[in-house]
Amino acid sequence: xSRKIILTGDRPTxxxxxxxxxxxxxxxxxxxxxxxxxxxxxxxxxxxxxxDKPDMIRQNIFQVALDYLAVGIDPKKTTIFIQSLIxxxxxxxxxxxxxxTWNRLxxxxxxxxxIQQKGYGDNVPAGFMVYPIxxxxxxxxxxxxxxxxxxxxxxxxxxxxxxVRKFNRMYNCSVLVEPEAILSNMARLPGIDGKAKMSKSxxxxxxxxxxxxxxxxxxxxxxxxxxxxxxxxxxKVEGNPVFTYLDAFGKDKAKIEExxxxxxxxxxxDSVVKKYLLEVLQSFLEPIRDRRKEFEQxxxxxxxxxxxxxxxARAAADATLTDVRAAMGINYF
Ligand code: ATP
Ligand code: MG
Numbered sequence: 130x131s132r133k134i135i136l137t138g139d140r141p142t143x144x145x146x147x148x149x150x151x152x153x154x155x156x157x158x159x160x161x162x163x164x165x166x167x168x169x170x171x172x173x174x175x176x177x178x179x180x181d182k183p184d185m186i187r188q189n190i191f192q193v194a195l196d197y198l199a200v201g202i203d204p205k206k207t208t209i210f211i212q213s214l215i216x217x218x219x220x221x222x223x224x225x226x227x228x229x230t231w232n233r234l235x236x237x238x239x240x241x242x243x244i245q246q247k248g249y250g251d252n253v254p255a256g257f258m259v260y261p262i263x264x265x266x267x268x269x270x271x272x273x274x275x276x277x278x279x280x281x282x283x284x285x286x287x288x289x290x291x292x293v294r295k296f297n298r299m300y301n302c303s304v305l306v307e308p309e310a311i312l313s314n315m316a317r318l319p320g321i322d323g324k325a326k327m328s329k330s331x332x333x334x335x336x337x338x339x340x341x342x343x344x345x346x347x348x349x350x351x352x353x354x355x356x357x358x359x360x361x362x363x364x365k366v367e368g369n370p371v372f373t374y375l376d377a378f379g380k381d382k383a384k385i386e387e388x389x390x391x392x393x394x395x396x397x398x399d400s401v402v403k404k405y406l407l408e409v410l411q412s413f414l415e416p417i418r419d420r421r422k423e424f425e426q427x428x429x430x431x432x433x434x435x436x437x438x439x440x441x442a443r444a445a446a447d448a449t450l451t452d453v454r455a456a457m458g459i460n461y462f
Contacts, residue, residue, distance in 0.1 A: 132163065132164055132165065133164045133165070133273075133274050133275040134164065134165050134166075134167070134271055134272055134273045134274055134275065135160055135164050135165065135166040135167065135273060135275045135276065135277065136167045136169065136267060136268050136271050136273035136276055136308075137153060137157060137166070137167075137168055137169070137276065137277050137278075138167075138168050138169030138170060138171050138212070138267075139153075139170065139171065139193055140171045140172075140174055140175040141170050141171070141172055141175055141186050141189035141190045141192070141193045142175050142179060142185070142186065142189060142329075143189060143192075143329040144189070144192045144193070144196060144329075144336045144337065144338045145193060145196040145336065145337050146327055146329060146334035146335055146336045146337065147318055147327060147334070147335045147336075147337070147374070147377075147378075148317065148318040148326065148327035148328070148334065149196075149337075150200065150337065151313075151318045151377050152279050152313050152317070152318065153277060153279070153313060154196075154197075154200045154202070155200075156277050156313060157202055157207070157277075158200060158201045158202060160277070161202065161203060161206040161207045162206065164275065165208075166206070166207040166208070167207070167208045167210065167271050167273070167442060167445075168197065168202060168207055168208070168209045168210075169210055169211075169212050169267060169442075170190050170193055170194065170209070170210070170211050170212060170435075171212045171267075172186050172187075172190055172211055172212055172213045173212045173213040173218070173219075173263070174212065174260055174263060174264070175189075176213075176256070177254055177256040177257040177260050177263075178243075178247065178254065178257050180254065180256075190211060190435075191428065191431065191432075192338070194209065194431050194434075194435055195338070195421050195424055195425055195431065196337050196338065196421070197209055198420065198421070198424045198431065198434075199337060199338075199417045199418070199420045199421035199424065200337065200417055201420075204434045204437070204438060208438045208441045208442055209434065209435060209438040210435070210438040210439040210441070210442035210443075211435060211439050212267065214439045214443065215270070215439070215442055215443050215446050216443075217270055217443070217446035217447050217449065217450040218263065218266045218267055218270055218446060219263075219266075220450060221265075221266035221269065221270055221446075221449070221450060221453060222259075222262055222263045222265075222266040224453065224457070225262050225265050225266060225292050225296070226259060226262050228292055228295045228296060228299070229262060229288070229291070229292065229295075233288075233291075234258055234259060234261070234262075235258075237261055237284050237285075237288065238284050239261075239281050239282070239284045239285065240257075240258065240260070240261060240284075243257075244257075261284070261285050261288045261289075262288070262292070264285045264288070264289065265285075265288060265289040265292040265293075268286075268289050268308050269289065269292070269293060269305045269306065269308075269449065270445070270446040270449045270450070271442070271445055271446065271449070272305075272306045272445075272449060273306070273308055274306050274307070274308055274309055275308070275309055275311060276289075276308045276309070276310050276311070277310075277311045277312075277313060278310050278311070278312065278313070279312075279313055279317070280312060282310070283310055283312075286308055286309075286310040289308055290307050290308065292305070293305040293306065293307050293308075294307070296453075296456075300456040300457050300458075301456075302456040304449075304452045304453055304455075304456045305453075318373070318374075318377060319370045319373055320333025320334065320370070321333050321334070321335060321347050321348075321350065321351045321352065321370060322352050323352030323353075323368070323369075323370055335347050335348075335410070337414065337417055337421070338418075338421060339414075341411060341414075344407070344410055344411065344414065345407055348403050348406055348407045348410065349403060351370060351371055351403060351406075352370060353369050353370075353371050353399045353402075353403075354366075354368075354369050357392075357399065360395075360396060360397070360398040361395050361396055362395055363392075363393055363394060363395040364392045364393060364395070364397070364399075365393070366389045366392060366393055371399070371402050371403060371406055372385075372388075372389060372392075372402075374406055374409075374410070375388070375402075375405070375406055375409060378409050378410060378413045379406075379409045380409075384405075388402060388405065
């Protein structure tokens with residue numbers, strides 16, 4: 130694959146968990162060697178539904194940055210930046226909003242679902258309603274042609290593609306670049322409670338920043354097969370998050386297959402499998418914890434890296450904005 134420009138990121142509304150690792154962080158560490166990658170800490174987007182909690186967002190910017198650095202996103206290879214410090218993104222959003230209809234916005238399936246989940250009804254913040262257009266600005270500002278996403282984000286890429294086509298057609302230019310979504314091939318990581326999705330608001334997450342004690346407690350409390358009551362009973366591996374995590378984080382595939390066969394046959398206790406899972410998770414998390422600790426002790430350095438990345442991102446977005454204004458003929462002077 131030729132070198133592409135990638136835009137991805139997270140809303141800083143909490144620390145990142147194993148689901149984020151499987152769903153996106155792992156890919157970012159791999160992609161940064163082949164492509165030009167921008168990773169955005171989407172604080173402005175987080176404000177669209179947390180306007181009353183700027184302090185929470187401020188704190189989580191640092192936590193998310195630590196998570197990035199800890200998993201191996203390398204600021205020498207990847208541009209990590211803070212969204213709200215790039216004014217061009219907001220100007221682009223304003224112009225793009227004129228290219229979409231209110232009706233189209235109302236029918237974005239992901240936003241519709243989120244409005245329902247959050248119980249907004251008609252009292253949805255206008256900024257939240259239009260956040261897919263702000264995402265179109267984020268993606269196009271960097272001329273990103275590759276956007277790694279989970280399936281919930283596919284409607285955002287479709288919306289961005291529509292904006293790109295409409296802009297280029299209306300202003301008779303080829304300034305904006307159509308993005309391509311790459312779907313993460315790993316299915317959703319389930320929660321420790323067995324629910325389909327590990328999610329911080331469901332309280333069923335193992336965070337990358339959890340201490341060894343907390344991870345041990347969480348693994349012990351994990352949901353398994355409710356039909357597996359006595360050790361000698363045969364147990365189910367499908368839908369059993371303990372085995373899903375082993376598949377996702379375990380290196381010794383032969384041992385995992387052996388454990389699965391034994392569990393299905395009967396005679397293997399949950400506590401034994403959990404004990405092994407705990408070993409697997411601790412050895413996965415240990416180097417992440419170590420790197421996190423190092424950066425945590427040097428907050429100045431983390432903030433300096435963020436400032437540097439933000440400057441690079443600002444220059445890239447400004448260049449696109451200049452092209453956009455020229456294409457629209459609103460470059461007055
Ligand atoms: P919240 O509960 O506040 O919605 P969350 O923990 O579900 O938070 P999000 O911020 O909604 O996390 O997730 C951002 C992105 O991270 C998602 O679009 C998805 O791509 C990825 N992601 C989140 N949770 C998982 C998961 N359990 N498995 C795989 N990917 C995930
Ligand atoms: Mg979520």
